[in-house]
Amino acid sequence: MSTLVGSEFLKLRTTRGWIGYVLALVILSGIGAAAQVGTALEFERDSPEFRLDLLSSSVTAGLIAFLVGITSVTVEFRHGTITRTLLVTPRRERVVVAKELAGFLLGAALAVLAIAVVLAVAIPYLSAEGAAFELDSGVAARIGRLVLAAALWGALGVAVGALLQKQTVALVVAILWIFLGEALIGALLGLADLEDVADFLPGQALGALDGSVEDRFSPALGGALALAWVTVLGALGYLRVRRRDIT
Amino acid sequence: MIEVERLTKRFGSTLAVDNLSFSVAPGTITGFLGPNGAGKSTTLRSILGLVHPNAGSTAVLGKPYRELERPLERVGAVLETSDAHPGRSGRNQLRVLAAAAGLPRSRVDEVLALVELTGAARRRVKGYSLGMRQRLGLAAALLGDPEVLVLDEPANGLDPQGIRWLRDLLRSFARDGRTVLVSSHVLAEVAQTVDEVVIIHRGRLVRHATMAEVEAMAAGFARVRSPEAERLASLLTQAGFESRSFGDGTLAVAAAPEQVGELAAAHGIVLHELAVERATLEEVFLELTGAEVG
Numbered sequence: 001m002s003t004l005v006g007s008e009f010l011k012l013r014t015t016r017g018w019i020g021y022v023l024a025l026v027i028l029s030g031i032g033a034a035a036q037v038g039t040a041l042e043f044e045r046d047s048p049e050f051r052l053d054l055l056s057s058s059v060t061a062g063l064i065a066f067l068v069g070i071t072s073v074t075v076e077f078r079h080g081t082i083t084r085t086l087l088v089t090p091r092r093e094r095v096v097v098a099k100e101l102a103g104f105l106l107g108a109a110l111a112v113l114a115i116a117v118v119l120a121v122a123i124p125y126l127s128a129e130g131a132a133f134e135l136d137s138g139v140a141a142r143i144g145r146l147v148l149a150a151a152l153w154g155a156l157g158v159a160v161g162a163l164l165q166k167q168t169v170a171l172v173v174a175i176l177w178i179f180l181g182e183a184l185i186g187a188l189l190g191l192a193d194l195e196d197v198a199d200f201l202p203g204q205a206l207g208a209l210d211g212s213v214e215d216r217f218s219p220a221l222g223g224a225l226a227l228a229w230v231t232v233l234g235a236l237g238y239l240r241v242r243r244r245d246i247t
Numbered sequence: 248m249i250e251v252e253r254l255t256k257r258f259g260s261t262l263a264v265d266n267l268s269f270s271v272a273p274g275t276i277t278g279f280l281g282p283n284g285a286g287k288s289t290t291l292r293s294i295l296g297l298v299h300p301n302a303g304s305t306a307v308l309g310k311p312y313r314e315l316e317r318p319l320e321r322v323g324a325v326l327e328t329s330d331a332h333p334g335r336s337g338r339n340q341l342r343v344l345a346a347a348a349g350l351p352r353s354r355v356d357e358v359l360a361l362v363e364l365t366g367a368a369r370r371r372v373k374g375y376s377l378g379m380r381q382r383l384g385l386a387a388a389l390l391g392d393p394e395v396l397v398l399d400e401p402a403n404g405l406d407p408q409g410i411r412w413l414r415d416l417l418r419s420f421a422r423d424g425r426t427v428l429v430s431s432h433v434l435a436e437v438a439q440t441v442d443e444v445v446i447i448h449r450g451r452l453v454r455h456a457t458m459a460e461v462e463a464m465a466a467g468f469a470r471v472r473s474p475e476a477e478r479l480a481s482l483l484t485q486a487g488f489e490s491r492s493f494g495d496g497t498l499a500v501a502a503a504p505e506q507v508g509e510l511a512a513a514h515g516i517v518l519h520e521l522a523v524e525r526a527t528l529e530e531v532f533l534e535l536t537g538a539e540v541g
Contacts, residue, residue: 003347006346007343007346053464081331087318087319088344160394
């Protein structure tokens with residue numbers, strides 16, 4: 001399995017798309033961190049809440065991991081490389097699991113990178129402003145949650161990619177879902193007095209995990225829910241991949 | 248070595264492969280022939296576990312492809328030119344496969360040299376010609392040094408030198424006792440390479456024959472015209488030669504012209520014409536596949 005995961009990373013590395021994703025992540029995280037420090041009031045800058053908000057500038061890593069996870073599957077159908085992939089590994093469950101693992105690891109790596117950028121921008125900026133950034137246990141816990149959430153976003157992307165398979169459809173559905181779909185469903189559920197149900201949606205669950213959403217779920221419960229989504233959608237995606245005739 | 252057993256595959260309402268059975272013996276090069284749309288690619292993809300048959304089964308080296316351990320080291324395949332990411336270099340394409348198959352990276356450079364693609368290896372596939380893509384596909388097929396090769400129209404896009412190069416490659420491959428199944432819609436393209444042919448049409452088996460048998464079909468017949476055609480025909484039948492009358496005093500006889508002439512002379516039959524008709528391989532092929540159409 002580790003050779004398969006390795007080949008998935010090699011696939012990502014040997015096309016040019018990843019440079020754009022990494023650049024976008026670095027720029028957005030850096031700008032986000034700088035903007036947070038720049039707009040914060042002086043008395044806020046030393047507060048624990050501010051430090052956590054600052055770390056949230058790295059949540060873009062989750063979004064990018066989600067999109068890369070999707071395309072890691074759909075690009076194979078788009079360019080026909082799935083043929084060669086399945087000739088090497090005819091047991092399709094192994095291919096899907098390898099991609100899930102690669103998506104998970106990639107998400108974690110992107111989050112680590114984004115947090116590193118945030119800290120690299122924020123710490124010198126804060127000290128220049130006469131404030132300090134303390135790496136206390138609250139910060140460490142939040143970093144762990146952000147990394148885990150981005151990893152799950154990556155795995156969720158692979159599941160969605162396997163389920164939808166067509167690249168354009170999958171990306172459009174994914175982006176609409178993140179920026180509109182969940183909010184819309186939340187609002188509709190609210191009309192029916194079922195707004196609590198919206199907390200179970202994948203974006204909300206991952207938000208509870210990484211701290212970007214205030215809801216009634218603990219980070220652990222949010223993480224467990226997100227893992228359940230990854231498992232269910234991944235299994236459905238696998239079933240679609242297994243059934244498909246590669247022509 | 249390769250077995251196809253009562254294979255049937257439908258795509259929607261289209262019956263692509265219809266109860267097809269054949270087998271390919273080890274150490275032979277078998278041509279898999281049929282017009283475009285005959286079901287060749289679907290059959291090959293079923294053999295390789297990419298397409299799910301509606302009925303029947305396939306096996307390579309005694310097992311369904313999906314159950315092979317380290318399949319790249321058992322079976323190599325070239326299916327179509329569009330199985331490479333355009334943004335990846337040829338070499339990286341192969342590195343990805345080698346990594347997934349657990350093969351050493353040095354093997355990538357070996358097969359690139361083998362298909363004479365070393366010079367273009369670091370260029371992106373986007374800029375490759377059709378022939379270069381075919382060579383890259385062959386390199387991927389040869390990566391695991393397999394015992395069996397399955398090739399779908401590998402000559403497409405190759406220039407005449409390329410076709411000769413491919414022929415030599417397949418021959419040396421078979422000389423080592425390995426097995427090749429190569430599809431084509433042009434019999435002449437593979438005639439000089441293959442030992443046997445499996446001809447299909449509309450998803451059904453038309454003929455499984457050795458190349459010698461196909462050449463015998465193309466060996467031709469004697470055309471003879473005589474005012475006593477009917478008497479000649481019955482004498483030929485008695486002598487053990489098949490003949491067919493065209494009704495205008497012309498017979499087509501499955502015999503050498505010498506044999507026809509001598510028989511006619513022995514019985515005092517006047518001949519107005521005696522000639523050899525030779526069919527091309529392509530005519531034999533068209534006749535075989537056309538026979539099913541009517």
